[in-house]
Amino acid sequence: MKKKQQNSITQMQELADLAGVSRSTVSRALSDSPLINKKTKEKIRALAKKHNYRVNEKARNFRLQKTNIITVVMMLDIKSEQHMSDPFFLDILGGIADTLSIHNYDLLLAHAPIHNILDLPDSRTFQQSDGVIFVGQGKQHENLNQIAGLDTPIIVWGANIPDKEYSLVASDNVNGGILATNHLIQIGRKKIAFFGDIEQPEIGQRYEGYKNALDKHGLKIDEQLIIDVPFEMHHARETLTQLIESNNKFDAVFCCTDVIALSAIATLNEHGISVPKDVSIVGYDDISMASYSNPPLTTVRQNIRWAGRVLVESILSKINGETIADTIIQSELIVRKSSVYKK
Amino acid sequence: MKKKQQNSITQMQELADLAGVSRSTVSRALSDSPLINKKTKEKIRALAKKHNYRVNEKARNFRLQKTNIITVVMMLDIKSEQHMSDPFFLDILGGIADTLSIHNYDLLLAHAPIHNILDLPDSRTFQQSDGVIFVGQGKQHENLNQIAGLDTPIIVWGANIPDKEYSLVASDNVNGGILATNHLIQIGRKKIAFFGDIEQPEIGQRYEGYKNALDKHGLKIDEQLIIDVPFEMHHARETLTQLIESNNKFDAVFCCTDVIALSAIATLNEHGISVPKDVSIVGYDDISMASYSNPPLTTVRQNIRWAGRVLVESILSKINGETIADTIIQSELIVRKSSVYKK
DNA sequence: CTGTATTTTGCAATCGATTGCAATTGCTAT
DNA sequence: ATAGCAATTGCAATCGATTGCAAAATACAG
Numbered sequence: 001m002k003k004k005q006q007n008s009i010t011q012m013q014e015l016a017d018l019a020g021v022s023r024s025t026v027s028r029a030l031s032d033s034p035l036i037n038k039k040t041k042e043k044i045r046a047l048a049k050k051h052n053y054r055v056n057e058k059a060r061n062f063r064l065q066k067t068n069i070i071t072v073v074m075m076l077d078i079k080s081e082q083h084m085s086d087p088f089f090l091d092i093l094g095g096i097a098d099t100l101s102i103h104n105y106d107l108l109l110a111h112a113p114i115h116n117i118l119d120l121p122d123s124r125t126f127q128q129s130d131g132v133i134f135v136g137q138g139k140q141h142e143n144l145n146q147i148a149g150l151d152t153p154i155i156v157w158g159a160n161i162p163d164k165e166y167s168l169v170a171s172d173n174v175n176g177g178i179l180a181t182n183h184l185i186q187i188g189r190k191k192i193a194f195f196g197d198i199e200q201p202e203i204g205q206r207y208e209g210y211k212n213a214l215d216k217h218g219l220k221i222d223e224q225l226i227i228d229v230p231f232e233m234h235h236a237r238e239t240l241t242q243l244i245e246s247n248n249k250f251d252a253v254f255c256c257t258d259v260i261a262l263s264a265i266a267t268l269n270e271h272g273i274s275v276p277k278d279v280s281i282v283g284y285d286d287i288s289m290a291s292y293s294n295p296p297l298t299t300v301r302q303n304i305r306w307a308g309r310v311l312v313e314s315i316l317s318k319i320n321g322e323t324i325a326d327t328i329i330q331s332e333l334i335v336r337k338s339s340v341y342k343k
Numbered sequence: 344m345k346k347k348q349q350n351s352i353t354q355m356q357e358l359a360d361l362a363g364v365s366r367s368t369v370s371r372a373l374s375d376s377p378l379i380n381k382k383t384k385e386k387i388r389a390l391a392k393k394h395n396y397r398v399n400e401k402a403r404n405f406r407l408q409k410t411n412i413i414t415v416v417m418m419l420d421i422k423s424e425q426h427m428s429d430p431f432f433l434d435i436l437g438g439i440a441d442t443l444s445i446h447n448y449d450l451l452l453a454h455a456p457i458h459n460i461l462d463l464p465d466s467r468t469f470q471q472s473d474g475v476i477f478v479g480q481g482k483q484h485e486n487l488n489q490i491a492g493l494d495t496p497i498i499v500w501g502a503n504i505p506d507k508e509y510s511l512v513a514s515d516n517v518n519g520g521i522l523a524t525n526h527l528i529q530i531g532r533k534k535i536a537f538f539g540d541i542e543q544p545e546i547g548q549r550y551e552g553y554k555n556a557l558d559k560h561g562l563k564i565d566e567q568l569i570i571d572v573p574f575e576m577h578h579a580r581e582t583l584t585q586l587i588e589s590n591n592k593f594d595a596v597f598c599c600t601d602v603i604a605l606s607a608i609a610t611l612n613e614h615g616i617s618v619p620k621d622v623s624i625v626g627y628d629d630i631s632m633a634s635y636s637n638p639p640l641t642t643v644r645q646n647i648r649w650a651g652r653v654l655v656e657s658i659l660s661k662i663n664g665e666t667i668a669d670t671i672i673q674s675e676l677i678v679r680k681s682s683v684y685k686k
Numbered sequence: 687c688t689g690t691a692t693t694t695t696g697c698a699a700t701c702g703a704t705t706g707c708a709a710t711t712g713c714t715a716t
Numbered sequence: 717a718t719a720g721c722a723a724t725t726g727c728a729a730t731c732g733a734t735t736g737c738a739a740a741a742t743a744c745a746g
Contacts, residue, residue, distance in 0.1 A: 089433060109451075266636070364696085
């Protein structure tokens, strides 16, 4: 059934024989070693192409003890068994993938034991890759500290936690929280709710920013308006519905992700509450959907492409034995006006 | 700087020496071979754990010529240099990842040369994995046919194209198109536009369904309303704006993805055109955002989790040398009513 | 206790490349 | 022609596991 490939050579030795040189020479020629004479190199290259020879990557990986694979572990532990369905994940993944491919690395998407990442070092996933990028810390800061001591280099995208022992590319979540909250205060809001799971370090820091901003403007924090919302739309809907029905007054919500914010807008609309007339919403992430909601979403944007680049370049440096410094990625507020109805 | 791991053993031989057995026995014990006595096995296992020994996966992969990695290539070639930012990708990726992890496989996310997948066989990406899942065919049906002849097994999620030589898990896109279009006709729409790049086989088949449905109801196709829209929100906005300004009348749009549909809804709203009063919209994919738009989006849902499962199980069968049949995944129409404004 | 069958274990070849070092070839200058 | 040096190429060890087959250990029957 399967067409057999013509003319295919599988062993470097065969190619060496054909070229009338040794295996070493072939190996060097194909890896473009400066030791090999240009003509020899070309001859070997041509022959390789002609006979459809490709080095066996598994042998190569074994010999070099290196795979050119970086594992990306998505850590935001979603409470339900649902998936990482937040488009923000794709954005950051894309940023990482881009830079990886420039450096000729592949991206292994880890999935399995995020409940306890201490299992990771035992997994094939971990062993097969030259380094691991953790996206978010979830609630496993301590475990990350442990893993940081092992042989496989890691780097983490997340919040800056005091006694961390791993390298970090951090978003300035506190500042992001301040930006978002200040905006709401500036447009005259007083009773600003916070939606998000503050146990997640990143979200916790956005919450810090929120508190700072309220403080500075002499607004006090209403515990009733600090609401734990998992990263999923239907949770946001349910939570918000409860809030509305509870009769706790609020005139704005700072949502820790755009997905939650979009869900909030829809839910408010369903309840006949006008956004932004009655309630203002600010999100976080600036996913591409954000500008298409009704009204378009004001949000905090992290420079995710740059983050991806820094994450990759940092982990590669680590792999090369260099010591690296933490990086902080700036955030900015993206203000969107409600769309103008021409009707 | 880096903490050295205590008690760590790196070679199987060392562990064998400690256990007073041979390398073979250790190897067999760790891979749970029935040849090894239970007590011996336990002793070796305990020792391995105690000394923190893990088999070197690179050596293992080399020896077995197998990596337990499946590559997933996202094919919908987006015209801009933007990313796969459609949440639908994440959904299908999630489905695939789930099933892979059950079977103890890892997922390599391919990225690089989707412009011409004929380069893939030369890439590390291809070599490092035991099989490849292509998500969508893009416009590379012929190239897929070629690659199907090579040693690395592949499977494709996409449209059923007559002379294909690769294994396929197909969504019944034609039927999906019919479902969507019938719905619009049934609610009284006559001038139904189609948004999507019909050169993409999957989209082309949805378009077939659209034409069939119109035909059957005696509606004729208006070429002016068949509009090529790339998979990105801002393209959809621009395209739709042009359509509106062109004064071509239409009272419904069948959008080939939800992302386009959501963008369409927003754009229509901006122009003071009421959805669904003036124009009805139907999308495709049922991304989680779909039920949160205003109004909530009626759409066609493909059973993506099942698709992921079938894709994985098929490729694994192929890897094991079994011959496999194509599978068709059913679609269903999800009708959502506009939300009721209580105001 | 011996012979045979059955479990367990070990020997040694093998997977396919890379690379330090030694050997060879090719040049240049004397 | 030859020493001296640089540019090329080849030899052979090595990376760390798996596995077919043979050998040893154990169990069992007579």
